Amino acid sequence: MPFSSLSEIKTRLDAGQTTAVDVAKLYLDRIQAFNENLNAFVHIDPEHVLAQAQASDLYRAKHTPRPLEGLPIAIKDIFCTQDGPTRCCSKILDGFEAPYDAHVITLLKEAGAVLVGKTNMDEFAMGSSNETSAFGSVQNPWNTDCIPGGSSGGSAAAVAAALTPAALGTDTGGSIRQPASLTGLVGLKPTYGRVSRRGIIAFASSLDQAGPMTRTVKDTAMITSVLSSHDSGDSTSVVDAPDFNWLKACENRDMKGLRIGKPKEYFIDGMHDEVRARIEESLKICTSLGAEIVDISLPHTEYAVAAYYVIASSEASTNLSRYDAVRFGHRCENPEDLEDMYARSRDEGFGAEVKRRILTGAFALSSGYYDAYYLKAQQVRTLISQDFKTAFEKVDIIATPTSPIPAFKSGEKTDDPLTMYLSDIFTIAANLAGLPGLSQPCGFADNLPVGLQWIAPAWQEDKILSAASAYEEATDWHTKSPAGFGGNL
Amino acid sequence: MSWEVVIGLEVHCQVNTKTKAFCGCSTAFGSEPNSQTCPVCLGMPGQLPVLNSVAVDKSILTGLAINGKINLESKFDRKNYFYPDLPKGYQITQFTVPIVEGGYIDIPTKDGEKRLGVTRIHMEEDAGKSMHEGLDAVSHIDLNRSGIPLMEIVSEPDMRSADEAIAYLKQLHQVIKFLGVSDADMEKGQFRCDANVSVRHPGDPLGTRTEMKNMNSFRFIKQAIEFEVLRQIEIIEDGGEVRQESRLWDSVKNESRPMRSKEEAHDYRYFPEPDLPPLRVTQAEVDAIRAGMPELPTQLRKRFEVEFGLSAYDADVLTQTQALAIWYEDLVAAHPANPKQCANWLANELLGRLKELGKDIAESPVSAASLAALLDRIADNTISGKIAKDVLDAMMKTGHDVDAIIEEKGLKQVSDTGAIDTMIQAILDANASQVEAYRGGQDRLFGFFVGQVMKASKGKANPAMVNQRLKELLG
Numbered sequence: 033m034p035f036s037s038l039s040e041i042k043t044r045l046d047a048g049q050t051t052a053v054d055v056a057k058l059y060l061d062r063i064q065a066f067n068e069n070l071n072a073f074v075h076i077d078p079e080h081v082l083a084q085a086q087a088s089d090l091y092r093a094k095h096t097p098r099p100l101e102g103l104p105i106a107i108k109d110i111f112c113t114q115d116g117p118t119r120c121c122s123k124i125l126d127g128f129e130a131p132y133d134a135h136v137i138t139l140l141k142e143a144g145a146v147l148v149g150k151t152n153m154d155e156f157a158m159g160s161s162n163e164t165s166a167f168g169s170v171q172n173p174w175n176t177d178c179i180p181g182g183s184s185g186g187s188a189a190a191v192a193a194a195l196t197p198a199a200l201g202t203d204t205g206g207s208i209r210q211p212a213s214l215t216g217l218v219g220l221k222p223t224y225g226r227v228s229r230r231g232i233i234a235f236a237s238s239l240d241q242a243g244p245m246t247r248t249v250k251d252t253a254m255i256t257s258v259l260s261s262h263d264s265g266d267s268t269s270v271v272d273a274p275d276f277n278w279l280k281a282c283e284n285r286d287m288k289g290l291r292i293g294k295p296k297e298y299f300i301d302g303m304h305d306e307v308r309a310r311i312e313e314s315l316k317i318c319t320s321l322g323a324e325i326v327d328i329s330l331p332h333t334e335y336a337v338a339a340y341y342v343i344a345s346s347e348a349s350t351n352l353s354r355y356d357a358v359r360f361g362h363r364c365e366n367p368e369d370l371e372d373m374y375a376r377s378r379d380e381g382f383g384a385e386v387k388r389r390i391l392t393g394a395f396a397l398s399s400g401y402y403d404a405y406y407l408k409a410q411q412v413r414t415l416i417s418q419d420f421k422t423a424f425e426k427v428d429i430i431a432t433p434t435s436p437i438p439a440f441k442s443g444e445k446t447d448d449p450l451t452m453y454l455s456d457i458f459t460i461a462a463n464l465a466g467l468p469g470l471s472q473p474c475g476f477a478d479n480l481p482v483g484l485q486w487i488a489p490a491w492q493e494d495k496i497l498s499a500a501s502a503y504e505e506a507t508d509w510h511t512k513s514p515a516g517f518g519g520n521l
Numbered sequence: 522m523s524w525e526v527v528i529g530l531e532v533h534c535q536v537n538t539k540t541k542a543f544c545g546c547s548t549a550f551g552s553e554p555n556s557q558t559c560p561v562c563l564g565m566p567g568q569l570p571v572l573n574s575v576a577v578d579k580s581i582l583t584g585l586a587i588n589g590k591i592n593l594e595s596k597f598d599r600k601n602y603f604y605p606d607l608p609k610g611y612q613i614t615q616f617t618v619p620i621v622e623g624g625y626i627d628i629p630t631k632d633g634e635k636r637l638g639v640t641r642i643h644m645e646e647d648a649g650k651s652m653h654e655g656l657d658a659v660s661h662i663d664l665n666r667s668g669i670p671l672m673e674i675v676s677e678p679d680m681r682s683a684d685e686a687i688a689y690l691k692q693l694h695q696v697i698k699f700l701g702v703s704d705a706d707m708e709k710g711q712f713r714c715d716a717n718v719s720v721r722h723p724g725d726p727l728g729t730r731t732e733m734k735n736m737n738s739f740r741f742i743k744q745a746i747e748f749e750v751l752r753q754i755e756i757i758e759d760g761g762e763v764r765q766e767s768r769l770w771d772s773v774k775n776e777s778r779p780m781r782s783k784e785e786a787h788d789y790r791y792f793p794e795p796d797l798p799p800l801r802v803t804q805a806e807v808d809a810i811r812a813g814m815p816e817l818p819t820q821l822r823k824r825f826e827v828e829f830g831l832s833a834y835d836a837d838v839l840t841q842t843q844a845l846a847i848w849y850e851d852l853v854a855a856h857p858a859n860p861k862q863c864a865n866w867l868a869n870e871l872l873g874r875l876k877e878l879g880k881d882i883a884e885s886p887v888s889a890a891s892l893a894a895l896l897d898r899i900a901d902n903t904i905s906g907k908i909a910k911d912v913l914d915a916m917m918k919t920g921h922d923v924d925a926i927i928e929e930k931g932l933k934q935v936s937d938t939g940a941i942d943t944m945i946q947a948i949l950d951a952n953a954s955q956v957e958a959y960r961g962g963q964d965r966l967f968g969f970f971v972g973q974v975m976k977a978s979k980g981k982a983n984p985a986m987v988n989q990r991l992k993e994l995l996g
Contacts, residue, residue, distance in 0.1 A: 112566060112567045132560055132565075134567060230567065230568070230569050233566040233567045234566075234567060236795075265569060267569065267570065267571055267572065267798060268569075268796065268797075268798060346792060347795055350599050350611050353610020354564040354566070354608060354609045356605070358605045358608075370605065370660075374603055394790060397601070397790035397792050398788050398790055399788045402792070
């Protein structure tokens with residue numbers, strides 16, 4: 033059971049073979065047993081979890097079960113929740129308790145899900161290894177000397193080690209897909225505007241999007257179908273977004289005639305040979321299933337990382353201005369005056385990576401530099417969107433590696449931010465263009481999971497779900513689980 | 522050598538919506554501090570703005586009223602700076618593409634009408650209030666005002682004197698109140714002004730300007746501009762240079778002082794607000810707003826002059842507020858015989874009395890219908906104009922109608938020839954020497970006899986008949 037998929041658990045719940053309380057107890061026990069080692073959760077309230085599970089069982093006794101009835105889902109610490117602290121894994125939010133739920137949290141609750149605590153993450157989602165968290169780094173269940181990826185590293189490790197069957201993450205430049213890839217999971221970043229951002233602590237508003245991290249493609253569809261809905265409280269949440277039956281999309285596993293674009297810019301020098309090999313093998317499998325592989329070019333890819341770090345940092349530098357020690361969060365001891373309160377509180381409250389991005393962003397927006405940096409980056413963004421538009425005239429979907437390398441050793445890149453930033457080299461473009469992207473497990477390199485990334489035109493997550501389901505059906509990578517966590521029996 | 526003054530004005534005007542610009546909080550003035558706040562206007566993590574469409578409509582209406590161009594697509598930007606009463610650390614404003622561009626306001630001057638350009642109107646949100654007063658060594662912050670919608674109305678540097686600046690501001694203030702887009706109460710900070718002032722010799726390029734910040738009364742604005750003009754001229758004439766800076770007006774000391782450089786040394790790092798998509802309105806929506814636009818003061822003044830034969834002065838007085846203009850039209854409708862007389866009685870008599878009571882027209886104890894009835898009684902010779910003023914006093918005090926008061930006080934005019942002749946005869950008898958002098962050619966004494974008769978009748982004698990009978994009896 034621990035390594036069961038969400039839909040398997042749902043089947044057993046629906047058949048009356050288990051209860052939400054029993055499921056919750058199972059995972060709470062596993063959190064108790066393994067979290068100390070992994071550091072995946074930063075907040076757990078077992079009583080509250082059991083209370084939700086009991087309420088779900090009661091609901092099931094009287095009503096038709098809701099879409100996620102009794103299913104445990106862990107929540108990245110970036111989502112505001114009325115219950116317990118919300119700290120975005122930053123010291124600056126010490127003592128903060130949100131008086132509101134993020135809109136997606138409300139949707140999960142209304143769908144009957146049992147929320148199982150807050151997962152670790154890079155501070156303010158700024159990082160690719162989960163090493164910038166104020167609550168310490170997270171270990172990758174496949175090799176605890178390695179990082180789980182970031183920024184949704186806690187969510188990834190928690191699902192990979194089956195401390196929860198599913199988790200919610202956010203993805204600004206790859207923060208769902210890259211850790212999913214590095215821990216052997218399925219992770220989806222939906223089309224920008226599909227999922228409400230209200231109540232999710234903002235990193236880069238024009239890029240942030242929430243999505244699930246699960247064991248299977250179908251599980252991802254189950255959760256995303258609940259998250260996908262217009263929210264009048266988020267002006268960037270699209271009204272009448274094209275929707276479809278998410279579960280049906282997973283059943284459409286016919287790859288015949290599917291034109292899969294293979295962008296040459298995503299198979300580069302310096303990427304891990306075995307990663308390259310796994311992706312090539314995966315594409316062969318797709319060919320055998322009837323797909324056609326089309327070589328394409330996304331010529332502005334090489335500028336994506338630079339443009340991303342300018343835009344994301346610029347937005348972050350002002351999104352994080354509200355942490356000023358005036359109304360909530362960390363305040364320094366005995367400030368001398370206003371200036372001192374601002375300076376010391378923020379100096380003490382923010383970690384090095386967050387400060388680096390605030391400084392970078394403030395610089396890029398400052399008078400005299402705006403045109404050269406922010407404006408130029410926005411122009412690159414337009415070109416990258418155009419690249420995808422052109423490509424999608426020729427192909428239905430694009431397949432790439434999610435990350436050029438598998439999980440690396442903890443501490444290996446913490447002193448070298450530029451190398452660290454390259455971890456997201458293959459995921460960033462989808463954020464800049466607002467496109468949906470999914471990572472799914474496609475084998476191993478150095479005994480560590482490798483991820484295959486699918487990118488589709490905006491609002492066409494159904495294409496991704498169909499292709500990924502077909503691939504998943506033809507392979508068994510999604511059934512693998514790391515040793516040492518009482519699974520894989 | 523003569524000096525030319527160049528003034529441009531920036532007006533911050535609170536839009537009178539029920540709820541704030543980006544959240545559902547009330548905008549009511551004077552509530553308990555921080556009682557009208559929510560996670561959005563408190564700038565709490567993850568909270569997002571949703572634009573109030575009423576604020577958009579009212580900004581468009583204002584743009585149309587000043588003959589501006591409405592941008593069917595405008596954009597929001599963030600203006601970044603740290604201050605405790607700015608919860609998000611940035612203000613949402615329109616920097617690159619405002620909702621209104623261009624436009625003008627005509628003001629009356631000695632040399633006829635002068636057209637003053639409006640550069641733009643953009644939408645933004647107000648900040649909260651910091652309060653540094655009090656005995657404890659801390660500042661207090663009230664965020665009730667945080668997020669109240671503002672229009673910033675920026676003029677061209679077209680004003681050439683403090684008087685022109687004030688005329689522009691008064692005209693703008695009046696238009697805004699007519700449109701009902703703002704309560705524009707200056708004491709409540711709902712209509713605030715910054716003035717950019719420079720001086721030059723005519724024909725020269727623009728001089729260095731200073732910005733007079735945050736003035737909230739026409740009197741202070743005038744004083745501040747005049748002070749600044751003299752200060753700049755003095756600096757230049759002494760061989761110095763004007764420093765570009767922001768200055769604050771001290772209405773107690775009657776002087777301005779430069780703001781600390783820290784207060785003004787801002788790089789606001791403007792950039793597009795990623796939480797709000799571009800604001801799009803359709804031409805049809807703009808046309809519908811235009812169709813609902815009330816008559817503006819300039820149009821009303823012209824109509825009052827043409828339709829009712831009013832003097833420019835009276836037309837101006839009666840169009841000061843929309844309520845007053847409507848009141849006047851109600852009065853004329855109830856007493857159509859003499860619109861000019863209506864104007865006189867409203868402008869001089871009723872408004873004068875209301876002013877003494879500290880009330881405005883909406884609070885008048887005498888209705889337009891009651892005042893019309895009073896004018897009817899003058900017209901039908903029931904009372905004289907002079908008595909009517911006493912009757913109006915009584916109406917103001919008691920709220921009784923005109924006929925009741927005439928009855929109560931026995932003020933009905935004497936129009937009986939016999940009674941008037943008797944009064945006249947008594948006066949002539951008592952003033953035999955003046956009668957002799959009049960008949961000897963001193964015509965001026967006629968007024969004396971009229972006065973005596975009116976006095977003897979306690980004002981109740983019909984003055985026209987007194988005149989007529991006196992002429993006949995004095996022969």
